[in-house]
Amino acid sequence: MRAFAELLDRLLLTPSRNRKLQLLVDYFRATPDPDRGLALAALIGDLDFPGVKPAILRAMISERMDPVLFGLSYNFVGDLAETISLVWPTGNSGAGDGLPLAGVVDQLSRVSRSDAPKVVAALLDQSTASERFAILKLVTGSLRIGVSARLAKQALADLGQADINEIEELWHGLHAPYADLFAWLEGVADKPVPQAQALFRPVMLSNPMTETDYPKLDPADYCAEWKWDGIRVQVVAMNGAQRLYSRTGDDISGSFPDLMQAVNFEGVIDGELLVGDPQGRTATFSDLQQRLNRKSVSAKVQAQFPVFVRCYDILQAGEDDLRTLSFIERRKHLEAFVADLDPTRFDVSRFVPFSSWEELDEKRKRPPHPIIEGVMAKRWDSTYVPGRPKGPWFKWKRDPYTVDAVLMYAQRGSGRRASFYSDYTFGVWSGPEDAPELVPVGKAYFGFTDAELKQIDKFVRDNTIDRFGPVRSVRANRETGLVFEVAFEGLNRSTRHKSGVAMRFPRISRLRWDKPTAEADRIEVLQSMLEG
Template sequence: MKAFARLLDRLVLTPSRNGKLTLLVDYFRQTPDPDRGYALAALTDGLDIKGVKPALLKELVLERMDPILFQYSYDYVGDLAETISLVWEPQALEAADEENLESLSKIVERLQRLGRNETRSVMRDLFDRLDTSERFALIKLVTGGLRIGVSSRLTKQALALFGDKDVVDIESLWHGLTPPYTELFAWLENWVEKPILSTPAIFHSVMLSTPIEDRDLPNLDPNDFAAEWKWDGIRVQLSCSGGKSRLYSRSGDEISGAFPDIIEAAKFEGVIDGELLVGGTSRTNAPTRTFSDLQQRLNRKTVTAKMLEDFPVFIRAYDILFDGDVDVRPETFLTRRERLSALVEQQEPRRFDLSPLVSFSSWAQLEQLRSAPPDPVIEGVMLKRLDSSYQAGRAKGPWFKWKRDPMNADAVLMYAQRGHGKRSSYYSDFTFGVWTAIPGEGDVLVPVGKAYFGFTDEELEVLDRFVRNNTVERFGPVRSLRAEPEHGFVVEVAFEGLARSTRHKSGIAMRFPRIARLRQDKLPKDADRLETLVAML
């Protein structure tokens, strides 16, 4: 456990990507099985430990600490795992117990065997046995929220460096293997041949685009590219093999359980790439619905019959990786599209359609189309070289994304909360609002969004200072800020779109908001009004 705790500590304090890769490779090289396999599962969000919830951890701390003092501590530190690991006061153990500190694998396997009534006593015992860093690592482990600046993709890249293998090969195996990955590590160390998966319908690394920049267009010939609309859904991969179908997100997480209607409708052998959307396909002439409707189905393991009826989903297909068992990724975009078109035509019309091409002859013409697309669910255009093969990763040149310019509004800061990780000592999460008239109350601010990025470190210092000097109320870790027509803080917020929302008093919510500028030149009374945003919607 000490080695895993030391790894997390060092990863948190290492900002560079190459530095994190070095730490991970060294850990995999120096740590035996099955500890390194369970660490790998934790780093890639693949460790399933049920029954240990944040609420239980708080209850354990409050058995030994005044609740008000704990709340102040949590408010100051900003991270639950770090707070508990620091404030926990272990009870004295007998000498034999002190020496009997457990390995990572023993702890994980012990927690996975726990009955519901055993969890509290086992976690209390572990907190007493472990030191501060180990307690921090344990809490991160059981709650599944590491937040240490290491993505699943980066961890797999570290595995590739460790074993001198192609990361694409690792990702192709990933969903056929389970923790503690002893077979995977045996292959990486060249003890065995590459594993042959018995599980069909595996995930394959997706091809990603790069944002178009102003200097790119003059160097590109419009005749070399096809254009497609960029739809506001989620990128998915549908893999069908041996009578089995699985739906994956772009990062390789299986989401089949939330979308059984897609799984049941898939009647082909192969792998396609597309956008998951709610509503009707172009083949049924029904409208496509907004991302907020799709959110009703996301992150669910099961869905009700009513949800299936109210939020029907479909895949708008735009590429094919395998046609049957034939790998067609080396073929050109146009050749693959012909194959994809033939495949989609054979599928259920309510569940599959083909992403249409956008006709254009110049970049100026395409820019006009991009700025005023025919459907509000469109967030820009995709550019794809006609001769491009399907390459895993984000190579610059074959595919570009050209999103619509973001919408902007001036809003007033209303609430603030501390950030996490390296921002845990700053107020960096902000809720903001706009003005509207309420009968009997006059003009009041109503929340329309929340953002925690978009500003520089210097601007964060300015925002943090304002929060500390202008707090009027506290609600646990949240501070309510002074926000009056003549006194407050105005920020320019950039966002991708707006949606109706029953959770917000304003009735609307911003999509992907970020703080674009600090408007210290404006008074709160000059910020935008709700009516302006409603008109945008």
């Protein structure tokens, strides 16, 4: 357990991607089975302890510490697991030196809710502060240490000098603690045979098109398609099994039973999941969010937000792997393949005709549908290569929208930002001109430099007017406040927000220290964008 706790501490404090990779490789190489496999499962979010919930942890600490004092501590630290690990009574800390990670996971996996306080308390009592932090992070399932599933798999590839795409293709047939995977990577066993019947194929990604890119490219070598604002998916139907995967390989089939009923083929399709009807309307991303991450979907929700796949590519047809074919050849296969599918659930992405990059640029800026966020340019001769190769595919998104908004609330960050207020909620003016009020329209936590973060953090601390746990309300009126220039990709109507709008991918593009808060934008500006 101590080695895993040390790994988390180092990953948390290491901003460098390459250094994180080396830490993971070193840990996997030095740690025996099954601990290293369970650590891997924890890093990618593949461990679950249903008997232990955050509410239980709060109740446990309230029995050992003044709740008001804990509330103040939590407000300062900003992370539940870290706060409890620091304030937990330390009478027996370290008594359990050498406690294996596998033993901790086994106890947490088997514990019932009624026994959870006793079992978790015993583990914390015999642990050091860093071990307590690791245990509590396991329990809450929110590591937030800057390690994605892709980064963890890259570390595995580096460990065994393997191709990460091989690991991606195996992944859905593997289970923690991944002993057979590690044995193969270390050269002591054969490559694992996938057990899953409908395996995910690593997706091919694009690079952003820049002003320095397209002058070097011959437009005759490329086709163009509209880039729709949904989510990238892969529909896999092989050996009698059907799966719907996100671009990162997460199985999201359960959220879309209506779509899965129409998957009556053998093959692998790459496309965009959208709400609406291929022959009629295409709804907004906020409508699609009504379907995402649902464990069960009622017939009413399915009828209100029907989904379909706009097909971009085909990776496999029956037993034939088509990824080594050129895009133009795959496109012919795709059109013939989709012609036999349910037209209310599948259609083929249309080409955007153009003869020059300037012509395509004009179409990019003025798409024919509000749910289009740009264009894709793909080489006719490109094979389907997993990852993000430079050159074959480009995404050319619309220029972002911008508004001037006022900072209203700030929340502590996590990891190396845990001591800063780095998550910002901002608003625009609404109501009568002589008595306006700010209404929240979005939240952002990136787009600024480290130096600017320190400036904003100081402003938040100097202008706090109220506190709500880790959140601070800051002074924001017609005379005082901080104005952000906020860039965002799109805008949707929202009944959940007082403003009636929701931004897509907002980010801070500029700090407007020079601009009076009274001159920030009004809600009518966003409403006019929405209507447009």
